[in-house]
Amino acid sequence: MKRLFSTVDGLLRGEYTSPEQLREGRVGVDLRLLIGAGLVLGATYGVFMGLYAALRPANSSLAQLLATTAKVPLLFLATLAVTLPSLYVFSALAGSRLRFVETLRLLLVGIVVDMALLASFGPVTGFFTLSTESYPFMIVLNVVCFTVGGLAGLIVIYRALGVVVGGEEKQREPIPDDSSFRVPPPSKARGIFLAWAMIYGAVGAQMGWILRPFIGAPDLPFTLFRERQSNFFEAFFATLRQLFT
Amino acid sequence: MLQPVDALLRCEGRHRIGGMDIPWGQLLVMIGAGGFVYGIVMGSYAGRPLQALYSGIKVPLFLGVSTMICLPSFYVICALLGLRSDFSAAFRGILAAQATLTLCLASLAPITEVIYLSIDHYQLATLINGLQFALATIGGQWTLARHYYPLIQANPRHRLAKSTWLVVYIFVAIQMAWVLRPFIGAPSLTPSFFREDALSNAYVVVTQTILEVLGLPAR
Numbered sequence: 001m002k003r004l005f006s007t008v009d010g011l012l013r014g015e016y017t018s019p020e021q022l023r024e025g026r027v028g029v030d031l032r033l034l035i036g037a038g039l040v041l042g043a044t045y046g047v048f049m050g051l052y053a054a055l056r057p058a059n060s061s062l063a064q065l066l067a068t069t070a071k072v073p074l075l076f077l078a079t080l081a082v083t084l085p086s087l088y089v090f091s092a093l094a095g096s097r098l099r100f101v102e103t104l105r106l107l108l109v110g111i112v113v114d115m116a117l118l119a120s121f122g123p124v125t126g127f128f129t130l131s132t133e134s135y136p137f138m139i140v141l142n143v144v145c146f147t148v149g150g151l152a153g154l155i156v157i158y159r160a161l162g163v164v165v166g167g168e169e170k171q172r173e174p175i176p177d178d179s180s181f182r183v184p185p186p187s188k189a190r191g192i193f194l195a196w197a198m199i200y201g202a203v204g205a206q207m208g209w210i211l212r213p214f215i216g217a218p219d220l221p222f223t224l225f226r227e228r229q230s231n232f233f234e235a236f237f238a239t240l241r242q243l244f245t
Numbered sequence: 246m247l248q249p250v251d252a253l254l255r256c257e258g259r260h261r262i263g264g265m266d267i268p269w270g271q272l273l274v275m276i277g278a279g280g281f282v283y284g285i286v287m288g289s290y291a292g293r294p295l296q297a298l299y300s301g302i303k304v305p306l307f308l309g310v311s312t313m314i315c316l317p318s319f320y321v322i323c324a325l326l327g328l329r330s331d332f333s334a335a336f337r338g339i340l341a342a343q344a345t346l347t348l349c350l351a352s353l354a355p356i357t358e359v360i361y362l363s364i365d366h367y368q369l370a371t372l373i374n375g376l377q378f379a380l381a382t383i384g385g386q387w388t389l390a391r392h393y394y395p396l397i398q399a400n401p402r403h404r405l406a407k408s409t410w411l412v413v414y415i416f417v418a419i420q421m422a423w424v425l426r427p428f429i430g431a432p433s434l435t436p437s438f439f440r441e442d443a444l445s446n447a448y449v450v451v452t453q454t455i456l457e458v459l460g461l462p463a464r
Contacts, residue, residue: 012324113325120317124417127314131424132446152325243449 004040007033008116011109017156022163025097027105034108035077041115042073045145046214048122052129052138053216064216067224071211072118076111078211079204083107087196094192097164106160114153121145136243138215143236150204158193205232250275253344256391260341263395267337272344279347280305283377286354290361290370290429296436303425303438304350308343311418319410326402335406338392346385353377370429423447 007029010016016029050068053061088103098106128141208214209232216222249271252258259268281301288300316336323332360373389407396403422428424443430436 009324009329012321013329014327117318117321117325120321123314123317124413127417128420128446131420131444132449133444134446134449137446137449156325243452 004033004037008037008041008112011037011112012116014156017106017109017160019163022160023097025099025102025164027098027102027109027160029105029109031101031105031108034105034112037112038076038108038115039073041112041119042076043069044119045115045122045125046070046072048126048129049142049214050216051126052135053213053222055129056133056216056218059218059221061216061222063222064213067222068214068216071214073115075204075208075211076115079200079207080107080111082203082207083196083200086199087192090192090196091161091164096161106157106164109160110153110157113156114149117152118145118149121149133218134243135215135218136239139236139239140243142215146208150201154193154197154200158190158197161193162190208232209235250348253341253388254348256341256388262392263334264337267333267340272340275344276308276340276347277305279344279351280308283347283350283354283357284428286358286361287374287428288430289358290367291432293430293436296427296430299436299438300428300430303428305347307418307421307425308347311414311421312339312343314417314421315410315414318413319406322409323406326406328396328400328402328406331396331400331403334392334396335403338389338396339410341392342385342389345388346381349381349384350377353380367429367431374429420447423450 011029016027021028046069047065049072050065053064053068084104084107087107088100091098091103096103125141125145129138132138210225212226213220213223248258249260249268253260253271253275256262259266259271281304284301284304285297287304288297290296319335319339320332323329323335328335357373357377361370364370364373393403393407397407423445424439426440426443427434427437
């Protein structure tokens with residue numbers, strides 16, 4: 001567990017995605033550790049998220065808490081499985097130095113960063129769970145937390161792509177000491193990233209919709225999955241309307 | 246006894262800018278004592294010792310728990326921005342700012358008490374306390390800015406980390422204040438640690454109140 005946390009700490013500090021390593025076409029972190037960290041961090045946020053169902057006065061559901069704890073890491077790993085092939089193919093076409101396993105590692109790095117941020121928001125979600133009964137508010141709060149975490153993960157991938165998809169001229173440029181923060185991603189990398197980020201975001205949102213319920217509506221009994229209906233975006237805007245009217 | 250207080254306010258001695266150690270003991274005592282003093286005065290509006298005691302406990306609790314809830318996300322954000330090595334210095338600044346805030350509150354307590362003695366209007370008492378907290382917050386921000394100045398000079402990304410801290414902290418603190426109310430204690434209600442409807446949501450209530458005022462349909 002200690003090794004897991006030191007890996008997460010290293011990931012947050014960009015130790016495994018330094019421009020030097022990326023230019024050599026490697027992401028120097030163990031795949032099993034990345035998956036382990038993703039599972040632990042995702043499950044941590046899942047506990048806080050599922051607390052709403054476990055603590056609600058009517059229809060309290062411990063089963064929902066357990067299901068959400070499992071579903072949050074599952075959501076990310078399933079989204080990764082769906083979107084990895086497209087990122088690999090298009091980044092390879094654009095001349096990325098990363099092979100398939102390294103691309104997988106890079107995406108997992110982004111996901112672990114996302115989940116680390118999400119898990120760190122856990123106490124905030126837990127606090128609002130304990131102090132509010134408003135179901136629409138909890139939905140909006142969780143969507144905001146997931147969005148912020150997702151953006152952080154995407155930024156990590158974006159910076160890395162800026163290095164690995166760099167052309168020969170970029171390769172010769174001196175590398176700044178303080179990580180890839182100031183390396184301007186070439187337009188090719190930017191284009192791939194934007195397209196892939198949109199796909200990743202849309203697939204992630206819809207995957208979340210397929211795997212729902214996560215929070216557990218107070219007036220509905222526990223089910224592992226809900227029936228297929230509507231889509232994430234339509235439901236989210238309906239919730240916003242519900243919250244403010 | 247006033248020496249640590251003076252050192253904190255002037256950023257000298259153990260509280261100097263850029264110091265290596267966090268003077269935990271002094272800062273926690275100042276947060277606890279300063280918050281307790283203002284809380285006692287804040288809760289004394291209706292002249293009920295029990296409400297004053299509750300508020301004395303709740304003011305430091307409010308600041309301390311809000312900080313603890315926001316700390317994990319602040320750590321991760323610092324690490325993500327490449328500021329992990331400065332986290333200790335940033336956290337030192339945050340603690341110093343919280344201590345300054347409570348000292349400012351404690352220094353404003355006599356003014357609040359005098360105003361209490363001269364008014365008989367609960368809403369006005371609420372407004373006065375809101376102003377006192379706003380003033381004390383400015384004091385706290387002053388200290389935070391002084392601690393952050395060398396950090397931002399060394400790395401401008403600290404500005405973003407500080408802004409993110411403030412956004413998350415304010416978001417949590419508003420709800421925390423709502424949950425922990427009453428702090429003043431309406432004279433028509435019996436003294437209590439929590440209100441009966443403590444577990445509601447400040448943001449939802451405020452939004453619905455605004456909609457009602459605007460004559461728009463609310464749930």
